[in-house]
Amino acid sequence: MGATAKWTCPGCGMVRRTAFCPTCGEEPLRPRDLKVDDLAARIFAALSNVDGKLLRSFRALLATPGALTVHYVSGQRRPYLGPLQLFLIANALFFAVQSWTHLAIFSSPLASHLHNQDWQEVARAMTEARLRWRHETYAAFAPAFDRAAVLNAKALIILMALAFALFLPALHPRARRALGAHVIFALHLYAFILLLLCLSMLLAEADRLAGGGGLEAGSVDMALSVFNLLACAVYLYAATGRFYGSRGAARIAKVAVLTVAIGAIALAYRFAIFAITLYTS
Numbered sequence: 001m002g003a004t005a006k007w008t009c010p011g012c013g014m015v016r017r018t019a020f021c022p023t024c025g026e027e028p029l030r031p032r033d034l035k036v037d038d039l040a041a042r043i044f045a046a047l048s049n050v051d052g053k054l055l056r057s058f059r060a061l062l063a064t065p066g067a068l069t070v071h072y073v074s075g076q077r078r079p080y081l082g083p084l085q086l087f088l089i090a091n092a093l094f095f096a097v098q099s100w101t102h103l104a105i106f107s108s109p110l111a112s113h114l115h116n117q118d119w120q121e122v123a124r125a126m127t128e129a130r131l132r133w134r135h136e137t138y139a140a141f142a143p144a145f146d147r148a149a150v151l152n153a154k155a156l157i158i159l160m161a162l163a164f165a166l167f168l169p170a171l172h173p174r175a176r177r178a179l180g181a182h183v184i185f186a187l188h189l190y191a192f193i194l195l196l197l198c199l200s201m202l203l204a205e206a207d208r209l210a211g212g213g214g215l216e217a218g219s220v221d222m223a224l225s226v227f228n229l230l231a232c233a234v235y236l237y238a239a240t241g242r243f244y245g246s247r248g249a250a251r252i253a254k255v256a257v258l259t260v261a262i263g264a265i266a267l268a269y270r271f272a273i274f275a276i277t278l279y280t281s
């Protein structure tokens with residue numbers, strides 16, 4: 001059926017001459033509608049559309065930092081997955097790689113909070129108070145805490161993206177972007193960071209399988225942390241140039257501040273996961 005042949009929209013009953021009803025978005029029934037071959041063609045088209053969007057979005061995310069944010073904010077949205085969808089898919093991938101490698105990037109066992117972290121004194125006081133209030137022993141509480149912490153750390157990563165978004169308006173006052181635009185920039189950045197962390201976990205796992213210490217080894221952990229922060233800096237340099245139009249020395253200074261912010265937020269996140277898990281499990 002051509003786009004100009006008359007048809008009656010089953011949704012609103014109006015006679016239409018366009019390919020889609022401008023009110024309901026319905027399209028005319030095709031002559032072979034519900035025949036198996038037509039159904040198969042539709043399913044194939046729907047799947048390859050999702051696939052196409054997925055691949056196009058991830059390619060843009062990795063190859064042209066900031067471009068997805070530019071497209072989204074300028075209203076060119078249909079060719080790509082939305083920023084939240086993209087973030088959630090990256091988050092799911094992060095879940096999968098973390099379970100597969102048995103690594104925990106943002107969560108530490110209770111024992112580590114109490115003895116190895118910078119906040120161990122505060123953590124000890126908070127844990128003692130909590131255990132007294134629950135009338136529970138450390139031995140009974142620790143396993144439940146450790147299980148819940150792993151889950152919380154994977155599920156609440158979006159909080160880091162939202163915290164990061166708060167740094168953006170102050171650094172780019174002349175861009176005059178709505179707060180939502182900064183949030184979308186942050187979601188795209190954290191989708192990238194999640195993919196980067198997947199790569200790190202796979203590299204650490206490869207090191208372990210090759211007989212190295214994996215992330216448990218301080219040197220591997222250190223090397224990957226430096227690699228990740230450098231990758232974030234390079235990504236931010238490209239993305240802020242593309243989206244905020246940052247140039248020159250100010251651009252380098254802003255990238256430095258934002259890279260430090262990513263590291264600081266990750267550290268704060270580990271403590272936040274401790275506190276959230278302590279009071280919810």
Ligand SMILES: [Zn+2]
Nearest residue numbers: 009012021024
């Ligand atoms: Zn209609």
